Amino acid sequence: MDFGIKDKVAVISGGDSGMGRATAKLLAAEGVKIALIDKTNDELNTTAAEINKIGEAISVTADLTNLEAVEAAKQQILEHYGTVHILVNCAGITGSTKEFLSLTDEDWYETIDVDFMSAVRLCRAFIPSMQKEGWGRIVLIGSEDAVQPYTDEMPYCAAKAGILNLTKNLSKAFAKDGILINSVSPAYIATPMTDAMMEKRAKEKGMSFDEAIETFLDEKRPHLELRRRGKAQEVAAVIAFLCSQHSSFVVGANYRVDGGSVATVG
Secondary structure, three states: OOOOOOOOEEEEEOOOOHHHHHHHHHHHHOOOEEEEEEOOOHHHHHHHHHHOOOOEEEEEEOOOOOHHHHHHHHHHHHHHHOOOOEEEEOOOOOOOOOOHHHOOHHHHHHHHHHHHHHHHHHHHHHHHHHHHHOOEEEEEEOOHHHOOOOHHHHHHHHHHHHHHHHHHHHHHHHHHHOEEEEEEEEOOEOOHHHHHHHHHHHHHHOOOHHHHHHHHHHHHOOOOOOOOOEOHHHHHHHHHHHHOHHHOOOOOOEEEEOOOOOOOOO
16 A cells, blocks of 8 residues: 655654654655654664665664754754654653652643653654645544553553543644644563563563563553564554554554553443
8 A cells, every 4th residue: 555655754653662663664664754762872783774675764863852852853853754644642651650659740731741741742843844845644642541640650651541632732823724633552562661660570580671561561451452462563563554544544543553552332
């Protein structure tokens, strides 16, 4: 299927691994020019080198909690490509998993700054370019946690609920400019973030990594009907659709890629 986005320019945060990397590769195969943003250096450059074998990519190192760094990243990307048509914000952390009464203000601020405010800063940075083009696609990454919260991930859940609200608000504000904004909500995807969660679980419970996954599914994700971790490529496929010309009547929507993990229809 031709996605109709050849030669468009896409900014992908959290692009050094996981869903960001998978999305970048898929879009690059469609002829999209990629700008990868992440805090890392080596992994980011490695991913850019991989993408350059199938398309075109640059790597931009930036801490998205720092407004000056975001502005510098914007300038670097615009100087290189001239414009931006697509933004996919995959940057995120699990954040503190302490019980509520043990969470400090700093625990809340850190998670919200990375998981919510990074999206705010990137949208503010690149929407003007899309307005000039009269065409844009933005995909923000939510989570099952936004609508089915877990008490051991409260800051993360709150931040991701904010992402869904932000998506809807932005979609209403900028659809008139030809910018279609939607969110994708994954659940328990095989990424470095969930790897770290399972490694911690395995160590705490004295079990293997695979046993940590199986017991987590049984105890923490009983509604995940497919009984496995999702693949980054499975999320990337939905993101790529929302970045394409084929999503031309999709505005302010939230697409779940969760294996059935959310138990309700709401």
